[in-house]
Amino acid sequence: MRFRSQEAALDAVTNQRSERDFLNQLQRGDNDAWAELTQTYSPRLFAYLRHNLPSMADAEDALSETLLAAVRALPAFDGNVTLSTFLYALAYRKMADFWRRRPLTAELKETVAARNGGGGARAEFEELLNELPELSRQVLLLRYQVGLSVTEIAEVIDRSYKGTESLLSRARAQLRVVLDEARIDDE
Amino acid sequence: MSDQSPSEYPGDDDPLRSLFVRHLQLEALPVEASERLVQRVLAEVQNVYVTPTSVPKQAPGHLDRFRNWLGGLRPVQSLALAGAGAVLIMLLIVGVSRITPRPLAAVTTVAGGDATVLRAHNGSFRTYHDGDVLKVQQGDHILTASAVVTVSQFADQVAVIGPSAHVEIAQLDDANGGTQVDMVVHAGQVRADIGAHLDANDRYVIHAPGITVTAHGTVFSVEAIADDETIVTAFEGEVEVQMGDQFVSVGPGEEVDAIIGGALLVGRADGQHDGGPTPILVAVDAADELHLLAAPQASAPWLGKLLAGRTFQIEEQDPTGEWYRVCCVGNQSGWVRVPAAKPAE
Numbered sequence: 001m002r003f004r005s006q007e008a009a010l011d012a013v014t015n016q017r018s019e020r021d022f023l024n025q026l027q028r029g030d031n032d033a034w035a036e037l038t039q040t041y042s043p044r045l046f047a048y049l050r051h052n053l054p055s056m057a058d059a060e061d062a063l064s065e066t067l068l069a070a071v072r073a074l075p076a077f078d079g080n081v082t083l084s085t086f087l088y089a090l091a092y093r094k095m096a097d098f099w100r101r102r103p104l105t106a107e108l109k110e111t112v113a114a115r116n117g118g119g120g121a122r123a124e125f126e127e128l129l130n131e132l133p134e135l136s137r138q139v140l141l142l143r144y145q146v147g148l149s150v151t152e153i154a155e156v157i158d159r160s161y162k163g164t165e166s167l168l169s170r171a172r173a174q175l176r177v178v179l180d181e182a183r184i185d186d187e
Numbered sequence: 188m189s190d191q192s193p194s195e196y197p198g199d200d201d202p203l204r205s206l207f208v209r210h211l212q213l214e215a216l217p218v219e220a221s222e223r224l225v226q227r228v229l230a231e232v233q234n235v236y237v238t239p240t241s242v243p244k245q246a247p248g249h250l251d252r253f254r255n256w257l258g259g260l261r262p263v264q265s266l267a268l269a270g271a272g273a274v275l276i277m278l279l280i281v282g283v284s285r286i287t288p289r290p291l292a293a294v295t296t297v298a299g300g301d302a303t304v305l306r307a308h309n310g311s312f313r314t315y316h317d318g319d320v321l322k323v324q325q326g327d328h329i330l331t332a333s334a335v336v337t338v339s340q341f342a343d344q345v346a347v348i349g350p351s352a353h354v355e356i357a358q359l360d361d362a363n364g365g366t367q368v369d370m371v372v373h374a375g376q377v378r379a380d381i382g383a384h385l386d387a388n389d390r391y392v393i394h395a396p397g398i399t400v401t402a403h404g405t406v407f408s409v410e411a412i413a414d415d416e417t418i419v420t421a422f423e424g425e426v427e428v429q430m431g432d433q434f435v436s437v438g439p440g441e442e443v444d445a446i447i448g449g450a451l452l453v454g455r456a457d458g459q460h461d462g463g464p465t466p467i468l469v470a471v472d473a474a475d476e477l478h479l480l481a482a483p484q485a486s487a488p489w490l491g492k493l494l495a496g497r498t499f500q501i502e503e504q505d506p507t508g509e510w511y512r513v514c515c516v517g518n519q520s521g522w523v524r525v526p527a528a529k530p531a532e
Contacts, residue, residue, distance in 0.1 A: 034232050035225050046215075096351065145207050159376055162444065163418045172203065
């Protein structure tokens with residue numbers, strides 16, 4: 001099987017005009033296009049899921065479920081949002097399903113501490129993030145870790161633009177409070 | 188990947204973004220897992236997009252034999268059979284509609300994930316999955332995880348509950364000779380779509396933190412942001428929003444941001460920053476009109492009165508947050524005091 005380069009794939013999915021062509025290829029079931037999509041988006045989707053799920057295996061499973069759901073849903077996808085928004089929305093839902101199925105005793109805080117070895121600046125920052133309400137944590141991760149715009153975040157969490165803007169504003173204020181308490185400088 | 192622009196939140200995003208970059212390093216997907224993933228995706232693509240080329244011929248079943256029997260009937264016999272069938276169906280419909288009480292349960296569909304319904308009549312709960320169809324009744328609570336739940340309350344009345352929401356069906360009946368719908372949005376977003384104009388006896392109300400939203404034949408959404416903030420957006424028709432003694436009607440393309448303890452803020456719902464002032468509506472009853480003053484202090488000269496139901500654009504807010512400079516009364520702007528908005532928690 002011949003795969004085009006990562007750069008070409010990235011170009012294809014980031015250029016709005018060619019995204020339409022790329023989408024057409026995907027909707028025709030083009031194997032090369034699907035391989036490109038998987039290889040292009042998997043690393044960042046995986047990173048996002050990894051920050052939200054307790055283990056590598058859970059993140060891999062959720063990533064796999066996300067991409068398989070994309071394969072099934074794409075024939076009906078009308079292209080009214082970008083492919084990245086479409087994929088992150090699926091990932092967000094898979095994550096919500098994971099935590100709904102998960103027994104309440106499995107706290108993300110514990111698993112984060114475990115994977116970071118219980119120490120270090122990174123572990124401390126992640127623990128601070130986990131002190132925030134879940135929706136606040138999600139909008140911050142989607143904004144600053146994933147790099148989505150407010151419009152895209154609104155699509156992913158299925159809220160209005162204004163509502164998302166308000167949630168993000170509150171989340172920033174909440175983060176600043178916990179950073180101040182922990183004496184971490186956000187500058 | 189995204190259309191984020193550095194200017195979307197000028198001077199605010201960059202420090203936080205660098206903080207996330209410094210502290211949240213990307214964990215790489217193992218190479219072998221990546222390869223497995225591509226293979227799984229391609230296998231699924233084959234399942235979904237490639238149709239089977241040949242279907243093995245099967246022996247005729249009962250349906251085929253029935254079809255053959257129908258095909259063997261003479262035209263007169265076919266007509267008589269069709270007429271008898273139609274009469275039977277009509278009798279069934281009339282009979283069922285007479286013995287069945289008017290339904291007070293709403294057909295509800297779950298799409299795209301899971302949702303849990305708490306039943307009021309017996310205190311039980313059950314989680315439903317993508318594609319499930321159920322009925323909800325007055326008193327039931329609907330909690331969506333990843334799903335979008337569509338509740339068909341009456342003909343032309345549909346409520347779509349977004350993910351991560353908690354909505355209570357407080358009332359669902361046909362009392363007073365009209366349709367009566369009352370929902371409480373505890374969290375998340377509900378979009379109401381009322382296709383036909385409501386009659387005088389119909390009532391469609393949504394409660395959310397601090398506010399009451401009343402529809403008059405419309406499409407609108409109610410979004411509970413937090414315990415003290417709700418956003419109402421009108422897409423078609425008109426909705427009335429009431430918070431305490433403040434009251435506003437908004438039409439298509441407008442939204443209301445209601446923060447308990449603050450003013451009802453009315454703005455455009457196009458979701459983009461236009462750089463212009465945000466309109467505010469200060470509605471008061473006739474006995475308690477707000478005075479427009481020349482300066483942000485109670486002793487400043489009066490310039491005029493803000494009449495109930497009128498919309499004024501905010502030009503400035505003083506440092507205390509209690510005074511807004513608004514435009515305009517008699518072609519001049521001035522200051523008006525409103526209760527300070529409760530700070531975000």
